[in-house]
Amino acid sequence: MSTLVLVLITGAGLGALYFLVASGLSLIYGLMHVLNFAHGAFLTLGAFIGWEVARRLDTATWSTFFVSILVGGAVGAAFAALTELALIRPLYERHIEQVLVTVGLAFAAVALYQGIWGSDPIYIDSPPWMLQTTDVLGALVPNTYWVLMLAATALLASLVIFLRFTRYGTIIRAGVENRWMVTALGIDVRRAFTVVFAIGGSAAGVGGVLAGHYTGYVSAYLGSSLLIFAFIITVIGGLGSLTGAAIASVLVAVLQQFANYYLGGTGDIIVVVLLAVVLLARPAGLLGRAS
Amino acid sequence: MSNEPVLTVEALHASIAGQQVVEDVSFSVPPTGITALLGRNGVGKTSTLRAILGLISRTGAITLAGERIDGMRTHRIVQRGLGYVPEDREVFSKLTVAENLTLAVRQKSPRYELVDSLFPDLVARRSQAAGTLSGGQQQMVSLARALLNDNTILLVDEPTKGLAPKLVADVTVALEEASHLVPILLVEQNLEVVKKLAGGAIVLSGGRVVHTGVATEILADEALTHRLLGVGSATGGAAI
Ligand SMILES: Nc1ncnc2c1ncn2[C@@H]1O[C@H](COP(=O)(O)OP(=O)(O)O)[C@@H](O)[C@H]1O
Ligand SMILES: [Mg+2]
Numbered sequence: 001m002s003t004l005v006l007v008l009i010t011g012a013g014l015g016a017l018y019f020l021v022a023s024g025l026s027l028i029y030g031l032m033h034v035l036n037f038a039h040g041a042f043l044t045l046g047a048f049i050g051w052e053v054a055r056r057l058d059t060a061t062w063s064t065f066f067v068s069i070l071v072g073g074a075v076g077a078a079f080a081a082l083t084e085l086a087l088i089r090p091l092y093e094r095h096i097e098q099v100l101v102t103v104g105l106a107f108a109a110v111a112l113y114q115g116i117w118g119s120d121p122i123y124i125d126s127p128p129w130m131l132q133t134t135d136v137l138g139a140l141v142p143n144t145y146w147v148l149m150l151a152a153t154a155l156l157a158s159l160v161i162f163l164r165f166t167r168y169g170t171i172i173r174a175g176v177e178n179r180w181m182v183t184a185l186g187i188d189v190r191r192a193f194t195v196v197f198a199i200g201g202s203a204a205g206v207g208g209v210l211a212g213h214y215t216g217y218v219s220a221y222l223g224s225s226l227l228i229f230a231f232i233i234t235v236i237g238g239l240g241s242l243t244g245a246a247i248a249s250v251l252v253a254v255l256q257q258f259a260n261y262y263l264g265g266t267g268d269i270i271v272v273v274l275l276a277v278v279l280l281a282r283p284a285g286l287l288g289r290a291s
Numbered sequence: 292m293s294n295e296p297v298l299t300v301e302a303l304h305a306s307i308a309g310q311q312v313v314e315d316v317s318f319s320v321p322p323t324g325i326t327a328l329l330g331r332n333g334v335g336k337t338s339t340l341r342a343i344l345g346l347i348s349r350t351g352a353i354t355l356a357g358e359r360i361d362g363m364r365t366h367r368i369v370q371r372g373l374g375y376v377p378e379d380r381e382v383f384s385k386l387t388v389a390e391n392l393t394l395a396v397r398q399k400s401p402r403y404e405l406v407d408s409l410f411p412d413l414v415a416r417r418s419q420a421a422g423t424l425s426g427g428q429q430q431m432v433s434l435a436r437a438l439l440n441d442n443t444i445l446l447v448d449e450p451t452k453g454l455a456p457k458l459v460a461d462v463t464v465a466l467e468e469a470s471h472l473v474p475i476l477l478v479e480q481n482l483e484v485v486k487k488l489a490g491g492a493i494v495l496s497g498g499r500v501v502h503t504g505v506a507t508e509i510l511a512d513e514a515l516t517h518r519l520l521g522v523g524s525a526t527g528g529a530a531i
Contacts, residue, residue, distance in 0.1 A: 170390050174383045180346055181381045185395045185436065186369035 002138035007261050009136060011254030013145030016152030017214060019249035020207030021230035023159060023242060024080075024200020030176040030240025031196050033095055034088065038102040039204055039230070040223025041109035042080050046072035046205025047218040048117055051124050059125040069151075069209050076205020077198040084197035089190060106224070113220035121217035130213060144214050151210055155203055156246055163242075168195050176240055232271055236278045238288025248286060295357070297322040297444050297474050298343075298373075303351035305335075305342035312338040313349070314498035320444065325466065325475045325488045327506050330495035331521045336478045337378050339495065340446045344368055344375055356443050370397060372443030374473070376450060380433040384422025388413055388432055391421050395436035405472075406435040409465045427458035434462070438469055445469065448478045463487055482520070486510055494519050 021043060028036050050072035057064040083105060091097045130147060133140040163169035171192045175182045182189045204223075211226060212218040233252050237244030255274060256267035263270070278285065296319035305313035313335045320326045328336050342349035345365045353361040360368045369375065382391055392406070407414050410431040416424065421432055430450055437445050450466065451459040463484050466475065470488070479485050485492070489506035496519055502509065510516055 167393075170386065170394055174386055174390075174394055177383050177385060178381060180365070181377065181383070182394075183365040184344060184346065184369060184375045184377065184381075186366050186397050187394070188364075188366045 003261065005137045006139035006141060007257045008254060009139065009141050010145055011257035012250055013148040013253075014214075014257065015250035015253030016145075016148040017207060017211060018226070018229055018233055018253055019152045019246055020155060020203050020210065021226050022233040022237070022245045022249055023155060024196075024203045025230055026234045026237065026240060026242055026245040027159075027172070027196045028200050029234065030242075031172055031179070032088075032098075032193055034098045034102070035231070036102050036197075036200070037099065037227070038083055038105040038109065039200065040227035041106050042076045042083075042201040042204040042223070043208035043211065043226060044109065044113055044218075044220060044223035045079050045208070046076040047208030047212045047222050048113060049075045050205075050209035051122065051212060051218050054124070060127055062127050065127050065130075065213075069206055072205040072209035073202040074205070076208065077202035080201020080204070081194050081198040083201075084194045088193070088197070092190070106227075110220050110224065117218075117220060119220060121219040123217045124212050126213045126216075148210055148214065151206060152249075155206070156242075159199070159242060162199075168192060172196060229271065232275050234285075236275055236285055238285030240289070241285070241287040244285055244287030295322065296320055297356055298476065299352075299354045300339075300343065301352040301354075303339065303342055303349060303353065305338055305347050305349040307338065307347055312347075312498060313342050316351075316495070316498070316500055318493045318500055318503060320474060320476050321491060322474055323470075324490040325470045325477050327485045327489035327492040328476055328478045328495065329485065329492055329509075329520055331519070332480075334495045335498040336495055337448055338498075340375070340377075340448055340476075340478065343446065344373070372441070374437035374440060374442035374445040376433050376437050376445065376447040378448040378452065378478070380426070380429045382421040382424075382429045382432045384420065386421055387418050388421055388424070389417040391432050392435060392439060395439055397440045401439040402441070403439065406438055409438070409468060410435055427454050427461070430454065430458070430462060431465075434465060434469075442473050445473055445475045447475055449480060450477075451479065451481050451484055459484065482510055482516070 021039060025036060025039055028034055050068035053071045054064050054068040057067060087101045087105065088098050091101060126144070130144050133142050163173055171182060171187055171189070172195070175189050175192055179189055208222060211222055229252065233248045234245055236252065237248030252271055252274065256271055259270040260267035299319040301317045303313055303316040304311065316339055328339065330336050338347060341347045343353055345363065345368055349361070351361060352359065355368070355371055355373055358371065360371060386394070412428055413431055413435065416428070421429060424432065434450065447466065450462050454462065459481065466477070466488055469475065477489065485506055492504060492506035492509050493500055494502035494509065501519060502515070
């Protein structure tokens with residue numbers, strides 16, 4: 001019983017981390033039809049810069065932790081907005097070239113990070129509470145998972161509010177449905193592209209800092225390994241569907257944890273099987289629109 | 292009052308996916324009333340409008356109220372006062388009626404009074420998702436989006452397509468009223484509607500302009516309408 005609780009809660013926490021990455025991918029794809037392979041690079045930079053800031057402050061306190069989260073988010077947003085302006089925008093409407101340029105940037109960024117911070121993991125400090133556990137029905141849940149869940153819930157809530165109640169949010173929802181009609185109402189839809197990149201990048205940057213505390217280290221490969229699962233999640237949830245991404249994040253992570261505990265560490269294989277099953281049964285994903 | 296055309300199109304060529312769909316089209320739209328753009332299905336009427344808006348790649352000279360717009364991007368052209376009501380309505384189906392309208396607003400005091408008086412059906416449906424409206428109501432949303440702003444010209448593409456006769460009449464009345472405020476270039480297959488509304492008419496065939504004149508005179512010429520529009524008195528003249 002306590003193992004089951006542990007698997008469920010850690011699954012939800014890992015899902016929360018996945019969602020921080022997948023939400024941006026999903027928004028970007030939904031509006032721009034670009035699979036952004038550079039998303040992991042945003043995450044990794046957020047993690048490194050967040051750590052660089054933290055180690056110059058008082059490392060193991062909450063205030064340092066929050067500052068590094070803010071810095072990670074800002075760095076992710078800035079890197080993503082720059083990527084959109086400098087690399088994606090000049091290739092307007094050329095989707096294959098846009099995807100290729102994000103692949104190139106992903107490789108280049110990892111090489112750059114290795115050059116600056118080396119190839120070995122850098123172990124980081126967390127506020128002491130995050131390293132402790134909380135007893136839930138006999139299961140000792142590491143507190144990091146609560147932080148992850150809180151962050152993802154806050155992100156989901158702010159995204160929903162942003163999309164529903166702001167003008168840019170309305171433009172983005174309209175653009176996901178019919179982009180040319182948005183321009184035919186006199187709106188420069190490209191500005192919304194930069195905005196979704198910035199939002200996705202900031203979620204990834206925050207995700208990077210949190211991923212560091214989750215794994216206990218930062219490394220040049222942090223983003224790439226999470227990105228693979230995030231892609232699978234966006235496809236399972238339905239490309240372009242934020243709710244789909246949220247549901248799929250938890251589904252994938254819980255299933256992964258289950259398989260890891262009960263089926264001898266086969267979590268990653270199970271995820272690929274789930275992907276295949278969903279693609280066969282519902283090619284557009286759980287909440288995707290058939291096109 | 293000046294009689295300078297509000298919109299002139301010269302030697303317009305446009306292509307979709309490398310295929311030429313508009314070939315050397317030239318015409319001008321007078322600054323008042325409704326001008327009809329006619330022609331059989333597939334002659335390139337919709338493509339002509341989309342080319343004017345820059346939604347498909349085009350060459351040629353397009354002048355809106357004295358200003359060249361053929362080098363501009365779509366949103367700039369619309370901001371210059373060209374309102375567009377596309378074929379098949381193209382409302383944002385997941386957005387509410389209110390959101391569809393707000394998104395279209397480009398000026399400080401939008402003409403909500405006008406829109407509410409023309410389309411009273413929409414008033415009580417502001418918070419309904421546009422995708423759940425009937426085809427006629429969606430057409431009203433699409434027209435309302437253009438009428439909220441003070442435009443220099445409206446391009447309206449087949450606003451009565453697929454509507455029941457009662458709704459065709461409603462839309463006709465709305466267009467008639469709107470035409471007192473803004474000149475309209477109207478693509479319309481329902482020739483009864485054209486007869487009621489249009490002053491001038493431009494007829495396309497095979498991606499080119501083959502005839503220009505007074506709408507009622509063109510429609511009175513049976514041989515011409517049969518040849519160019521594929522209809523004659525025997526078929527009742529209109530696809531109602
Ligand atoms: N998206 C498209 N892809 C390829 N060809 C198209 C497309 N849209 C229209 N066409 C072609 O362009 C020509 C003109 O179409 P259109 O402008 O829609 O005509 P109309 O509005 O007069 O019925 C037609 O031959 C049509 O088949
Ligand atoms: Mg058409």
